[in-house]
Amino acid sequence: MALTELQASVDKNPVTQGEYIALTVTADDDLESQALDTSALLKNFIVGRTSVGRSTQIINFDTRKETRWQILISPKQLGQVTIPAFEINGVKSNPIALQVVDSASQPQQMQNLFLRTSVSSDEAYVGQLITYKVKLYLAVDLQRGVLSAPNLDGAQVKQVGDDKDSTDIVNGRRYRVIERTYSIVADNPGKLMISGVNFSGDVLVNGAGGGMFSFQESRPVQAQGDSTVVTIKPVPQSYVGDWLVADVVALQEDWKDGQTYEAGQPITRNISLYASNADETSLPDLNIPLPPGMRSYPDKAVKKTIARDGQTVAKLTQTVAIVPSKAGDFTLPEVKVAWWNPHLNKEEYATLPARQIKVKPASNTPTPDLTMPTPTTTTSAGYWPAATAILAVLWLMTLGLWLSARRKAPIKVVDRIMATATTPTAPANLQSAIDKDDAAEVLNALLHEVSSIKGQNISLGQLTQLSAPLAAIASKIQAAHYSRTPKETAPLYQELQGALAQFRSDELQKKQQKSPLSSLNP
Incomplete structure (x- = not known):
């Protein structure tokens, strides 16, 4: 037996660009797998998987052997493309003229797989969310596949939610439909080119020959969606505030009016900002103003994007703790967020109304005793006349000594009086207050130490101007003291002592620099 015949055939002609077809080459002899050279196909085709099969038939003692190569190929260009002739041991196959057409020219009911894409709008503003949907239609069983994201520059692309799987009938043929949604947010104005997405994978099709005994085989497929151009408009010059563009924007807060709080x-406060058809990265930080006499301790804002009923909703949640420092009636100002309505082309505002609150004195603050003491009555003058005489004598002696000292050193007496007037009258021990873990005593002792260093009475409000680190630590200690949940204060006290030591050293250095002797110090 020797090779006498070599035949080549395709399972489909014409073929759409990008579609894979099966090229079959059959030899009437038992040959090695590498006997067929397919390198000539690489010029005009994408060459996929190649499979080799052999068979032997014996009829009336007549033996017939066969070797079959099946090569999956996809044409690279439109028009007429020629599959070249193959040669094995001097025997050649016939060349095949293959007609390649555009996928759009083929009726969809004849296609086993195709893509459809849609965009929510052909115009949008910078920062506005554009919804880009991709639908993959399959009339054959999908074995595996990969759908690429749209390729574009100057924009953020995210997949929204999970893929949706459904069925649809197109031109009388039933298709399986896999839908995927992307959000696109452009960064700059101009023309935004959204290149078509690509799908590549493997499907199961009936094998060559047909009949009741034919088997399904895996066939690679690929498809590409259409490209789209979207016009991106700049931020309007009349807009004031942090740029936010959405369909609808709203502020929400869980608040109960009429409650009384304690100093x-x-x-x-838990405030949520919602923006329909917007991305979480576009949401601005909330500006929550406060009246005098209150401090705020905000947590880090939490942002997320939610897909609901085919809409994309961005949400920002801001939690802030407000600590009133005194009792009284307060008004929490209105919270306002500016946003741009693209449908009306105007600036609008989402608002929370102002809140009226009442703050009562702290329950742990001692109430001063304002009652006058009741005078003690006595029936006899007793020792009062003698005591009065003794006090008069002592007062005269003290006055004499003071006048004598004033004559001798009047300047020192004035200095001493001034020093006494500028020294705090209620000294406190910082370490003792720290050991008690009493925030009020710790802050009182801190002010005493700073006043001693500066030589004048220092209030908590003046501490910020003197030392920002000490003022910041004092605020942290206040927050920890007034928090409803227990907080560790030992690290704060240690940080306070270190900052106080640095403040004392800095002040000493300033005094030395002001002294005339400092220039003589080597």
Whole structure:
């Protein structure tokens, strides 16, 4: 037996660009797998998987052997493409003229797989979310596949939610439909080119020959969606505030009116910002103003994007603890967020109304005793006349000594009086207050230490101007003291002592620099 015949055939002609077809080459002899050279196909085709099969038939003692190569190929260009002739041991196959057409020219009911894409709008503003949907239609069983994201520059692309799987009938043929949604946010104005997505994978099709005994085989497929151009408009010059463009924007807060709060106790506010058809990265930080006499301790804002009923909703949640420092009636100002309505082309505002609150004195603050002491009555003058005489004598002696000292050193007496007037009258021990873990005593002792260093009475409000680190640590200690949940204060006290030591060293250095002797110090 020797090779006498070599035949080549395709399972489909014409073929759409990008579609894979099966090229079959059959030899009437038992040959090695590498006997067929397919390198000539690489010029005009994408060459996929190649499979080799052999068979032997014996009829009336007549033996017939066969070797079959099946090569999956996809044409690279439109028009007429020629599959070259193959040669094995001097025997050649016939060349095949293959007609390649555009996928758009083929009726969809004849296609086993195709893509459809859509965009929510052909115009959008910078920062506005554009919804890009991709639908993959399959009339054959999908074995595996990969759908690429749209390729574009100057924009952020994210997949929204999970893929949706459904069925649809197109031109009388039933298709399996896999839908995927992307959000696109452009960064700059101009023309935004959204290149078509690509799908590549493997499907199961009936094998060559047909009949009741034919088997399904895996066939690679690929498809590409259409490209789209979207016009991106700049931020309007009339807009004021942090740029936010969405369909609808709203502020929401869980708040109960008519409640009374206590000075020094934190008031928790949970405010949520919702923006329909927007991305979480576009949401601005909330500006929550406060009246005088209150401090705020905000947590880090939490942002996320939610896909609901085919809409994309961005949400920002801001939790802030407000601590009133005194009792009284307060007004929490209105919270306002500016946003741009693309449908009306105007600036609008999402608002929370102002809140009226009442703050009562702290329950742990001692109430001063304002009652006058009742005078003690006695029936006899007793020792009062003698005591009065003794006090008069002592007062005269003290006055004499003071006048004598004033004559001798009047300047020192004035200095001493001034020093006494500028020294705090209620000294406190910082370490003792720290050991008690009493925030009020710790802050009182801190002010005493700073006043001693500066030589004048220093209030908590003046501490910020003197030392920002000490003022910041004092605020942290206040927040920890007034928090409803227990907080570790030992690290704060240690940090306070270190900052106080640095402040004392800095002040000493300033005094030395002002002294005339400092220039003589080597």
